[in-house]
Amino acid sequence: MSSALTGFLPYPIVQAPMAGGGSVPQLAAAVSEAGGLGFLAAGYKTADGMYQEIKQLRGLTSRPFGVNLFMPQPDHADPAAVGVYAHQLAGEAAWYETELGDPDSGRDDGYDAKLAVLLDNPVPAVSFHFGVPTPEALQALRRAGTLTLVTATTVDEALAVERAGADAVIVQGVEAGGHQGTHRDLSETDGCGIGVLSLVAQVREAVALPIVAAGGIMRGSQIAAVLAAGASAAQLGTAFLATPESGAPAVHKEALTNPLFVRTELTRAFSGRPARGLVNRFLREHGPYAPAAYPDVHHLTAPLRKAAAKAGDAQGMALWAGQGHRMARELPAGQLVEVLAGELAAARTALSENPAQGGAL
Template identity: 80%
Template structure:
């Protein structure tokens, strides 16, 4: 991705780190073994849990891989509005979460589950995870929900670890460049799961930027190598993005459906189930904008969910687990990108090979068309 990252892996294919048990060691190993860059998701895990997954992955492959970290979240001063962006004076975040908890009481009764404690922590064990990764360096580390300090980036560089940071705007990409990161993950609004915005601003809920437009904006704003993310499901899309100037593509939903993915079987089936016809950004499950398949929970609670992450995530966690245990897709967080209907049920390594063949075919077609145009 600059020469450093492109030299690390032979194919411009990155498996997105999907938190919540999806990006398990066997998935990351299969992708890395096939020539892509597999990723573990440290989000929502303890530092020791992350370390144990790294050990398990290293037992499966000697190829390069990455680990993704969530940045600590600031306290929410002042007021918070729901995902509707209502302009009326809203209660402070803590009070808004209490109101939302009251709205979810029926869900708790339905699933016979207690609501979680919204005050279960805001830093996701960030410092402890940094310590583990600096003591036991991995090839690549990426960051979501913000940008680490230049000192953190430099500490990883001294260990030989490449650092990538997600950005959802040109301004965020400029902050990433100032941090000294080795590459920026340019995340379009099409992406499944959480938008990696550096600052959670409810006024941006309906103002996300499409991937191609964002790539063009970031390309003009920074000199960093780019990894494109958002709705990518086919090698032809990757080829087009490579032509647009990115160094690699990061795919999440495409790998979610694979055999090695740790996603719940109901989640995998929902990707191509005609019952789920579209995705939507919602705060219903976590309090931060995240794209998922539109189900009952999202429809009923999305309009009222406050901008309060990770409080809402902690609050709804037992409900999501209970729905998954019951196999109830209508109560689960079915994270998915806009290309979900194009998901293919293939082994992860085979999917990497298919994508690589599609990239090669698209690039050959581009070269042929160019030659034809030059001959006119």
Template identity: 85%
Template sequence: MSSALTDLFPHPIVQAPMAGGVSVPRLAAAVSEAGGLGFLAAGYKTADGMYQEIKQLRGLTGRPFGVNLFMPQPEYADAASVGVYAHQLSGEAAWYGTELGDPDSGRDDGYEVKLAVLLDNPVPVVSFHFGVPSREVVDSLHRVGTFVLAAATTVEEALAVRRSGADAVIAQGVEAGGHQGTHRDHPENDGAGIGIGLLSLVAQIRETVDIPVVAAGGIMRGSQIAAVLAAGASAAQLGTAFLATPESGASDLHKQALTNPLFARTELTRAFSGRPARGLVNRFLREHGRYAPAAYPEIHHLTSPLRKAAAKAGDAQGMALWAGQGHRLARDLPAGQLVHVLAGELAAAQTALTAGGGAR
């Protein structure tokens, strides 16, 4: 990573921007204050909601932080398949005593307005998910002093990030919790074995593009951070590890589910949003995942009232319990303390690696 960007956060630890109310200002502030890079998630928020969170975060810390934006989605969903899925979910709506959401509630997540806010009120770092911003957008952010990152799940996507002029690529392995940051959603790729593991992805990207790599996907321990740094990454991005902290905005049900034996594994599913996302396997995922169409954000809007009703009812079996493959390693530590623990584990792992190399 460029020295200027690295200097923003002493520890190579980035807190992933988790949309849906998880990455709140107090979480980002705690991570940044501890020497990592805290992130706000602008996804699913209004532009004013994003701006208010930025103001709140600036009141909590003077250290650098980032804001994540969702790229607008192309219109390729099959309306008929969305209607069929809505019919299949009618029983869920009746069970929870709510209505299904309007699938046509918007596709661009307020992208242009949010960009305007970030250009008028620059933040240190902006990252992008679900695609790559134009070169003009990247250049405009650079002009106001903002570093730009974008997610990639393949070498081809990393090349697109490089062409955009971004400062670094976030290599998202298939182990990652929440939504895969694929630039285009290809339903034909659904199925077992699809997706690249993080270490392989980092190595492939490092040999193909000449910009720094931030590694993301299933990282829960400092020893894993050491592994991705050894593979060529400049920093590691952790989501599920910070989801369990008291500062995160995740519900108590979600936090408890991470280590609850009832939720033994994760799967990539379209059940809740219409886009592949990794979550803990619960009843809703098992019953509806196989039928959910490739229709994002239509399915996200459709199921939003169901997810909220399940959370209100205290029913984790109906919630979107996003989590990475390392979820069982979650630790109930304050976010700042977790950064320090991870940094200590990283240092110990690197020392052991150096000592082992020297012994040979």
């Protein structure tokens, strides 16, 4: 296990940063206090909003934690395709009695301002999604004492992360809930992702960086499996989404185990980028027609998603969830960390006593 990544963690458990409201300071604090690594999600927040959450989190725990940033996105969207999609969503706007959002509301998510805050007020860890920061940015964070992690969904992306000089790579399998952290959004690769176990093994042979494995992990036995495959830690998002400390709406938490929602699917319906969520009415009706246009579609549908959440209408919300969502447990976040750690220890013991059983983990 890499001391650079897990030396300050009692348990190799990372709480995934879930943008959109799930990763609140209370959740990150509870995970960190229990011996994992809690994360705040700075995506879709202002730089000041991120800073205020960091201050709040520091008031709740003295343990290490992390902050996640979205990389700025190139402008490859076809305005005509976005316009056609907006026309298709007109009925949704009428139903929820709201206006569609402005698709031209910004592409950089305030990245430079957020990075400046994190250099002026360093935090223990910073991770990046949707691309690779410049080597200069990673070096500046390292000089500030911050551990840097970057998401990769392929071996080539992991190699790019290593070349840029990050301290660790988050290897995200196709099972993961929410947005796939691909470095380039290529529509021809939709649905062609690699499972986390296979991807971890491939990345382990290609790069020397410590690996954090992400994708559908809900049990300690699965953590044991990715560690055996070469990871130093596991990142779990959906597992923490159902906890009382999570900031996700109650209707979203309930949907994770609601038998009405039997499966997940990668979709562009809500944001224009592939993201895994529970299959609901909105996803079924609009997913096949959503263009590859992020964050344009995200901005466009934001008022619809907010109106659906306010109305408690799970059929109109982005119900991000990984493939293991039915295994969600409504435990306090700190208790969940302890349960996962116990399951991990039991799985390791079973493996050491019965090496031939390793493939069953």
